[in-house]
Amino acid sequence: MQKRNELRRGFTLIELVTVIVILGILSAVALPVYLDYRADARSAACKGALGALRAGIANYYAHAATPAGGGNAAYPSLTILGTANAVMNGSVPDNPYDSDGTGNNVVAGTTKGVVTGSTGGWSYNATSGEIWPNTNVSGENAF
Numbered sequence: 001m002q003k004r005n006e007l008r009r010g011f012t013l014i015e016l017v018t019v020i021v022i023l024g025i026l027s028a029v030a031l032p033v034y035l036d037y038r039a040d041a042r043s044a045a046c047k048g049a050l051g052a053l054r055a056g057i058a059n060y061y062a063h064a065a066t067p068a069g070g071g072n073a074a075y076p077s078l079t080i081l082g083t084a085n086a087v088m089n090g091s092v093p094d095n096p097y098d099s100d101g102t103g104n105n106v107v108a109g110t111t112k113g114v115v116t117g118s119t120g121g122w123s124y125n126a127t128s129g130e131i132w133p134n135t136n137v138s139g140e141n142a143f
Contacts, residue, residue, distance in 0.1 A: 039138065042096045046133060046140050049093040053122065053131050056087040061129060075129035082106050095121050097135040107134055113141050 057075060065073035076087050082104070084091045092104040098120030109116050109123025112130050116123050123134040123141075133140045 043138070043140065045096040047143055049095065050131065050133070050143055052088065052093060057081070057129050057131065060087045075126055077126050078106060078108055078124060081124055081126075092122065095133050095135060097133060097137045097140050106131075109134065115141055 060076045060080075061073055063069040065071065080086045082092060092106055094104060098105075100118075100120045105119055105121030106124050107116050107119055107121060109125050109130075109132070112123075112125070112132050114123070115134055115136050117134075120135050122131055124131045133143060135141060
């Protein structure tokens with residue numbers, strides 16, 4: 001009888017199937033949660049980039065109103081906004097929803113929330129100083 005137990009050195013089929021079923025259940029529960037975290041992270045990254053852009057535009061406007069800035073309050077033009085270190089420290093941040101591979105692109109927009117063309121990036125209205133995502137993957141152009 002003892003010899004038979006010494007020969008048994010592996011897992012039975014039932015034990016292997018049980019482990020596979022448990023792993024399947026865990027992955028079925030964990031995958032949707034992971035995807036929700038990923039969507040939330042993308043939304044937070046977009047809102048953070050927009051906050052930085054809007055703060056840079058507001059600072060540019062406020063500086064332009066001072067005597068050192070010329071005394072004439074004005075929002076930056078599209079060209080100035082796209083110039084590195086003119087409005088932002090460094091360049092314009094990427095839109096996390098943009099998938100065209102072109103980084104830091106800003107296009108002229110007129111109505112907030114409306115996607116202009118298919119370039120992605122950001123839409124900017126130089127008259128009002130408004131900036132918004134130029135994509136509409138999950139409603140982010142309303143941020």
